[in-house]
Amino acid sequence: MALQAIKYETGSLQLLDQRLLPFDSIYLDVPTPQIAWIHIKDMVVRGAPAIGVTGALALAVDLTNNKSRGSSFSSVQEAVSYIFETLDYLVTSRPTAVNLADSALKLKAVTNEAASKQGSTAVSVVEAVVAAAETFLEADIAANRAMGAYGAKALLEASQAAGKGLGSGRLRVLTHCNTGSLATAGFGTALGVIRALHEQGKLEHAFCTETRPYNQGARLTAFELLHDGLPSTLICDSAAASLMGSGQVDAVVVGADRVVANGDSANKIGTYALSILASYHKVPFFIAAPSTTLDPGLQNGSQIVIEQRPSEEMTHFRGQRVVKEGVQVWNPSFDVAPAALITGIITEKGLIHKQPGDASEFAVRDFMLQNGLLTAEASVSGKEEASTTSSQLKRDFLQLFTETVHAYILQIPMLQQLVGPVSTASTWKVREVGDGNINFVYIVEGPAGSLCIKQSLPFVRCVGDSWPLTQDRSRIEVQGLVEAAKHAPRHTPKVHHFDSKNAIIVMQYLAPPFIILRRGLIEGKVYNSFAEHITEYMACTLFNTSTFKLDADSYRANVVKYVNSEMCLLTEKVIFAEPYIKASNNRYSPQIEDQVQQLQHDAQAKVAISILKDKFMHQTEALLHGDLHTGSIMVTESETYVIDPEFGFYGPIAFDVAKIVGELLLTLFASYGQEMATPEISRKQQQVWILSTITTIWNSFVSKFQKLWSSTGLTGDSYPIAVHGPDAPAGSSSLQACQQAYFERLFQDVLGFAGAIMIRRIVGISHVADIDEIADVQARVSCERRALAFGKVLLIQILQQSIQSIEALISEAENAANN
Ligand code: ADP
Ligand code: MG
Numbered sequence: 001m002a003l004q005a006i007k008y009e010t011g012s013l014q015l016l017d018q019r020l021l022p023f024d025s026i027y028l029d030v031p032t033p034q035i036a037w038i039h040i041k042d043m044v045v046r047g048a049p050a051i052g053v054t055g056a057l058a059l060a061v062d063l064t065n066n067k068s069r070g071s072s073f074s075s076v077q078e079a080v081s082y083i084f085e086t087l088d089y090l091v092t093s094r095p096t097a098v099n100l101a102d103s104a105l106k107l108k109a110v111t112n113e114a115a116s117k118q119g120s121t122a123v124s125v126v127e128a129v130v131a132a133a134e135t136f137l138e139a140d141i142a143a144n145r146a147m148g149a150y151g152a153k154a155l156l157e158a159s160q161a162a163g164k165g166l167g168s169g170r171l172r173v174l175t176h177c178n179t180g181s182l183a184t185a186g187f188g189t190a191l192g193v194i195r196a197l198h199e200q201g202k203l204e205h206a207f208c209t210e211t212r213p214y215n216q217g218a219r220l221t222a223f224e225l226l227h228d229g230l231p232s233t234l235i236c237d238s239a240a241a242s243l244m245g246s247g248q249v250d251a252v253v254v255g256a257d258r259v260v261a262n263g264d265s266a267n268k269i270g271t272y273a274l275s276i277l278a279s280y281h282k283v284p285f286f287i288a289a290p291s292t293t294l295d296p297g298l299q300n301g302s303q304i305v306i307e308q309r310p311s312e313e314m315t316h317f318r319g320q321r322v323v324k325e326g327v328q329v330w331n332p333s334f335d336v337a338p339a340a341l342i343t344g345i346i347t348e349k350g351l352i353h354k355q356p357g358d359a360s361e362f363a364v365r366d367f368m369l370q371n372g373l374l375t376a377e378a379s380v381s382g383k384e385e386a387s388t389t390s391s392q393l394k395r396d397f398l399q400l401f402t403e404t405v406h407a408y409i410l411q412i413p414m415l416q417q418l419v420g421p422v423s424t425a426s427t428w429k430v431r432e433v434g435d436g437n438i439n440f441v442y443i444v445e446g447p448a449g450s451l452c453i454k455q456s457l458p459f460v461r462c463v464g465d466s467w468p469l470t471q472d473r474s475r476i477e478v479q480g481l482v483e484a485a486k487h488a489p490r491h492t493p494k495v496h497h498f499d500s501k502n503a504i505i506v507m508q509y510l511a512p513p514f515i516i517l518r519r520g521l522i523e524g525k526v527y528n529s530f531a532e533h534i535t536e537y538m539a540c541t542l543f544n545t546s547t548f549k550l551d552a553d554s555y556r557a558n559v560v561k562y563v564n565s566e567m568c569l570l571t572e573k574v575i576f577a578e579p580y581i582k583a584s585n586n587r588y589s590p591q592i593e594d595q596v597q598q599l600q601h602d603a604q605a606k607v608a609i610s611i612l613k614d615k616f617m618h619q620t621e622a623l624l625h626g627d628l629h630t631g632s633i634m635v636t637e638s639e640t641y642v643i644d645p646e647f648g649f650y651g652p653i654a655f656d657v658a659k660i661v662g663e664l665l666l667t668l669f670a671s672y673g674q675e676m677a678t679p680e681i682s683r684k685q686q687q688v689w690i691l692s693t694i695t696t697i698w699n700s701f702v703s704k705f706q707k708l709w710s711s712t713g714l715t716g717d718s719y720p721i722a723v724h725g726p727d728a729p730a731g732s733s734s735l736q737a738c739q740q741a742y743f744e745r746l747f748q749d750v751l752g753f754a755g756a757i758m759i760r761r762i763v764g765i766s767h768v769a770d771i772d773e774i775a776d777v778q779a780r781v782s783c784e785r786r787a788l789a790f791g792k793v794l795l796i797q798i799l800q801q802s803i804q805s806i807e808a809l810i811s812e813a814e815n816a817a818n819n
Helices: 033-041 050-065 076-091 098-116 122-161 190-199 216-228 237-245 271-280 364-370 383-393 402-410 413-419 422-427 473-487 517-522 530-544 552-561 565-574 590-600 603-618 653-677 681-711 733-763 777-795 806-818
Strands: 006-009 012-016 027-029 171-175 203-209 232-235 251-254 258-260 265-268 285-288 334-337 344-347 350-352 358-362 429-432 440-445 450-455 464-468 495-499 504-508 622-624 633-635 640-642 649-651
Touching: 006 050, 006 122, 012 033, 012 050, 027 033, 033 050, 033 076, 050 076, 050 098, 050 122, 076 098, 076 122, 098 122, 122 171, 122 190, 122 251, 122 285, 122 344, 122 350, 171 190, 171 237, 190 203, 190 216, 190 251, 190 285, 203 216, 203 237, 216 232, 232 237, 237 271, 251 271, 265 271, 271 285, 271 334, 350 364, 402 413, 402 422, 402 429, 402 440, 402 450, 413 450, 413 495, 450 473, 473 495, 473 504, 473 530, 473 565, 517 633, 517 653, 530 622, 530 640, 530 653, 530 681, 565 603, 565 649, 590 733, 590 777, 603 653, 603 733, 603 777, 622 653, 653 681, 653 733, 653 777, 653 806, 681 733, 681 806, 733 777, 777 806
Parallel strands: 171 203, 171 251, 203 232, 251 285, 285 344
Antiparallel strands: 006 012, 012 027, 258 265, 265 334, 344 350, 429 440, 440 450, 450 504, 495 504, 622 649, 633 640
16 A cells, blocks of 8 residues: 555544654644644645645545534535635635645535535535545546556556566666655655556566755655555665666656646756666656646747755755855756657656657647647646646746846846946856845846845745745835835935846845844954944834824825735744744754743743734734844944845834844853853953943933934824823823833833744744854853743743843843853
């Protein structure tokens, strides 16, 4: 029995948690649509058409168990409403997944039909829906099995014709990447072909490549082969030539993400190399792909846009850097096997043949016409896979690469002039510097000047396309930069150009000696104008975008303009939820497990973080930067710029202030950690500087904010002049009282949020280099323990309010970091 990612029996659904492979194989129970929703969202189940099948089966299980197969509904109408609502809800787990939406539509049609039958009952409607859901699972596996059967036959024939194979007629087959049960509802595509050969007693041996750099072959395919007991061997990608050269491969079969009109096939990087090797060694080379991956809209493979994968896949191993910083990386996710080197293309509808009399091209269109694929509705099975891959490959936006940045700038005369005359274009230097986790950043330098170009792709850079993320963040970022430039022009890079279609921002390049503040601090430096600059930035941007300054109408229009739901969801997840639960994203040193356990079982901490999350979600006070940590600030001795406001939204003012305070506190704790490992005089000076900087930041922020509040004529609608102005009944004394109450509350909120920031950086997914880079493990762990403990002290301030002044905070922080 092949490994199945989805196990289903009426009344019980289980999903294999693919993220854990190959370390473990854990099936998770899915008793309700709510649990299915979370698993789809969290990528426990992924790949097509597994998602569509999961949604349908989760409903079937729910109806069977929780609704007693329909007998708990009091009427047909109640059953119909429930089914429709549940389906609509399930679709929101991955709104872009066409396959899931398709499953939902089909089940709704089945529901309607069953309900309109004469004599229908809630039970009969539910039974029809459960039966239909079960057919989705069967249909997907059946399609894969058909592909397996066609493929096994084709491989056997072609190998024999090429004089390959053993005397027994058994084949040794090489595959690449993962195309098995873990990508489908079961059996697999290319791996399905290998399984079919095995079932027929025709498989001598299966070889799978590691599939660098993400190792899907090593993690998933090798696991599946072992699990199913197929004779198999894992090889390095680079060992394929030797393996073929030594006569140990009779056929190659791989999957495809996209097959275009002439048969050129895009697939995981390394496929092209295998096709060349196979051709040289006269080994038949097959593509196995569902018919939904056929794309006759493109003539040949050169028209396929290939995306880059995050460079961290090569420079890091499980979060640890293993390649020296500064090394350039080229990491394309796919390549294209040319039709001329492909022996045959296997689909669930049969084998696609070459054009008559032309061995260099396949007759993809003819095949599709013959099989009714060009006009017919795509089947449920596999449709989502096609749509996902086309979003990966056929993009309607231009993705920049170091090599294509020149051409992009040359298209826009205004930008070209900023870099240099067209005739000098070949001398322009382009490099990618994105050290952030999320986006790509290119620097272009030419004789006339330089530019910084930032592009947001539809996923999180450091994770890849398994973590989709809205490109709308680029709009938020550019709006945020433009807005901040109105209020704090000395601290905001100038925006030269925004290309909304391609999510590209072209802005002022902050050349060295500008350095990311975090980097400078790690090197032990101090920046004496920083506190004044950052408080000017915060006070001006926050005050001027709130109802302290704005009338209610403009404020509300702004709140809408800055709705940034996906980025807020990310913050809500990684700061306000995951550190307090056992979450797979969490990452912390094993030595502090006891302390993390304590935190996660601490009711007070949970109450505090919930109060803070509530404030984060409901206090739409001002346009925040949203991610104001020391990695979002670039400094020199005399200047300070704030970059990267892509998390901008209307939220609590305290959150921005707290990010900077919390991050500086982490730097303080790290500085003591560094000192513990290597005592240096500069660290001592830095500690003093950090403490006094935090004090100045608070005092100076309050005084600047208060000054704006008192001096801008009370134009805003929350504290209007009519109520608090000098001519109002109570004179300006009411204003003073309001200000005092406001800053007292703000202070407590800042402490609470700062605590949450410290905790997430020790326990959650995203850490700070200040601490992570402390080389001495003991020093680092001790620093993490202290920072986590102090983070909790600050967090619960929101309940206890025992720290009442900035001086008290500083003295507590100094003690906690040092002892
Ligand atoms: P992300 O959103 O991915 O975190 P950032 O906006 O933080 O990206 O930029 C990543 C890196 O690119 C920064 O750490 C910095 O080194 C560099 N960078 C970004 N903007 C500029 C700029 N305007 N001038 C110079 N370097 C920049
Ligand atoms: Mg960012």
